[in-house]
Structures are given as structure tokens and as C-alpha cells.
Amino acid sequence: MPRIFNPDGTFEDVDHINFYLLNGSDIFVKSRSTPLCPVPQMIAGSKPTDDGNLILSEDEKNYFIEKYPKDKKFIRQLMGAEDFIHNKKRYCLWLVDATPDEIRNNKFIYERVKAVKEFRLKSKKIPTQKSAESPHLFQEIRQPNGNYILVPSTTSHLRKYIPIDYVSPEIICTNANLMIPDAEVWHFGILTSKVHMAWTKAVCGRLGSSLRYSAKIVYNNFAWMNMEFGDYAELILAAGKILKVRKNYPDASLADLYDEVTMPKDLRAAHREVDKIVMRIYGYDESWNEEEIVIDLLKRYEFLKNYVDENKNER
Numbered sequence: 524m525p526r527i528f529n530p531d532g533t534f535e536d537v538d539h540i541n542f543y544l545l546n547g548s549d550i551f552v553k554s555r556s557t558p559l560c561p562v563p564q565m566i567a568g569s570k571p572t573d574d575g576n577l578i579l580s581e582d583e584k585n586y587f588i589e590k591y592p593k594d595k596k597f598i599r600q601l602m603g604a605e606d607f608i609h610n611k612k613r614y615c616l617w618l619v620d621a622t623p624d625e626i627r628n629n630k631f632i633y634e635r636v637k638a639v640k641e642f643r644l645k646s647k648k649i650p651t652q653k654s655a656e657s658p659h660l661f662q663e664i665r666q667p668n669g670n671y672i673l674v675p676s677t678t679s680h681l682r683k684y685i686p687i688d689y690v691s692p693e694i695i696c697t698n699a700n701l702m703i704p705d706a707e708v709w710h711f712g713i714l715t716s717k718v719h720m721a722w723t724k725a726v727c728g729r730l731g732s733s734l735r736y737s738a739k740i741v742y743n744n745f746a747w748m749n750m751e752f753g754d755y756a757e758l759i760l761a762a763g764k765i766l767k768v769r770k771n772y773p774d775a776s777l778a779d780l781y782d783e784v785t786m787p788k789d790l791r792a793a794h795r796e797v798d799k800i801v802m803r804i805y806g807y808d809e810s811w812n813e814e815e816i817v818i819d820l821l822k823r824y825e826f827l828k829n830y831v832d833e834n835k836n837e838r
Contacts, residue, residue: 712765
């Protein structure tokens with residue numbers, strides 16, 4: 524008879540162990556291109572394909588602004604995976620609105636754009652060669668016009684919560700991260716909760732020991748709940764408090780804030796409040812462990828998948 528290891532350190536005999544090493548029925552979460560529930564689409568960030576020529580260090584940014592102060596409008600903060608988690612400052616030339624004369628009359632920009640063109644033309648990939656026709660732009664641009672949720676593609680398995688953020692559109696997100704444009708603060712609350720974290724750990728991929736978040740497996744298959752107006756209001760306030768508490772530690776990176784050894788007490792309390800609300804919304808007892816949460820979420824996933832697939836076939 525198979526046995527599972529319980530969170531309390533004991534072993535339990537069970538009738539069956541499924542793909543996710545849980546005492547549950549055989550349910551396998553499959554990749555899908557759109558969310559099962561009516562929530563905003565998750566996409567990858569913008570892709571530079573520039574050989575580093577559109578990207579600037581802090582020193583390069585400062586030099587540029589000192590030498591070309593009227594063109595500082597073309598400098599944006601850049602957020603890759605390491606930048607996001609470890610609060611590293613990088614910037615980029617964001618030339619979406621730059622005119623040909625503005626590019627040509629700025630020697631720094633012109634030389635960088637010229638180098639991007641040469642790099643792309645040398646590529647063996649046809650799409651990259653074609654993008655050499657607009658070398659002043661990132662090869663793939665997906666930057667939202669409004670605030671968006673930023674989710675790192677990879678995060679340490681040692682963190683209790685994935686350090687996601689609600690970000691201004693002025694910050695350029697690269698394809699090393701995932702984004703949810705048009706998302707609201709309550710979406711942030713659900714995604715940063717104990718419930719979503721349990722789901723992520725169960726179904727996501729792995730990169731070594733790190734968790735590998737994905738849109739097609741993790742986000743698109745997650746079962747979101749219909750909520751009452753009061754639930755939205757309560758969750759918005761609680762999730763907003765997480766963002767507010769983080770601002771108490773301006774010099775700390777997300778890696779610092781979400782390390783289980785150094786996580787501040789007020790931030791942990793803010794997360795616990797969100798956990799409490801989300802657990803209640805899902806109808807879970809606060810004593811439920813991750814295994815119990817995932818078993819229920821898998822059942823909800825199967826129901827939603829069957830419902831969506833059946834209605835798709837009818838159309």
C-alpha cells in the first residue's frame with residue numbers, strides 16, 4: 524500500500540497517490556493558451572534582442588542624462604528577473620516615440636541603434652533579421668499602458684510567497700518576467716496568497732530546485748472564485764497593505780523582504796491577513812495544509828476545464 528509523508532512528519536497509508544504525489548484522484552493539469560476563468564491574460568515581457576546595446580547601467584544612464592539632458596525622456600527603468608528580485612538598477616533606451624531626427628542628432632543613441640541593426644542582421648533567425656528594419660525598438664514590445672502585475676519566471680522554493688509586484692507602466696519589463704496587464708489590486712491579492720502559492724508549488728515546473736512559474740500551466744489553469752462586493756473591497760485593502768508595508772523598507776530588495784529569516788514582522792502580518800481572507804473566500808478552514816488546498820483546487824480545475832471544453836465544443 525502506498526504511503527505519503529504528512530506535514531507533521533508522520534507517514535500515512537493511502538489507497539492511491541496521483542501525479543502530484545497527493546492522496547487524490549488522477550487529475551493532470553494540461554497546458555492551455557488562455558485562462559479557464561475570466562481574468563486578464565498573462566504574457567511575457569518585452570524582448571530586446573539587442574546584444575545589450577539598448578540597455579544601460581546606472582553610470583551610463585547618468586552620463587547620458589548629463590550629456591543629453593533634453594533626451595532624458597528616452598530613458599526608462601528596466602526590470603529583468605535579477606533586477607526585480609534583487610533591486611538592481613538597470614535602464615534602457617525606450618525609443619518608441621523617438622523621431623528619426625532625434626535619433627540621428629544624438630550620437631549616443633545613434634551609435635547604440637546602429638549596433639543593434641548590425642547585430643540583428645547577423646542573426647540566422649529570419650524574424651530577428653526582419654527586426655533590423657526598426658533597430659531603435661525592442662524586437663518584441665508588449666509594454667502595458669497602465670499598471671500591471673509583474674511575476675518572476677523563476678523564484679526560490681525556500682520562499683513562502685512568490686515576490687510579485689504591482690508595477691507602474693513607466694517601468695519596462697523584459698521577457699525574463701511575466702506580466703498581467705489590466706490587472707487590479709485584488710488580482711495581486713489572490714496571486715500572492717497561500718492558496719495560489721500551494722497551487723504553484725504543486726503544478727509548476729522546476730529549474731534546479733527553484734520554482735518555474737508559467738502562464739500556460741500555473742496561471743491559466745488556476746481556479747478563480749466569484750466573489751461578493753464585500754470580498755473585493757476587503758481583499759483590495761489587505762493586498763494594498765502588503766504594497767504599503769514594503770515601502771517601509773526602501774533599501775531592502777524583494778529577496779531581503781521574502782527571505783524566511785529576514786522577512787519583516789509587519790509584512791508577514793499583512794500577508795497573513797490576505798491569506799485569511801482568501802482562505803475564507805475559497806471556503807477553506809484556516810487549519811488546512813497545502814495538500815488539502817491543492818486536492819480541492821485540482822477538483823475545481825477539473826470541473827472548470829470540463830465546463831469550458833464542453834461549451835467550446837457546443838460553439
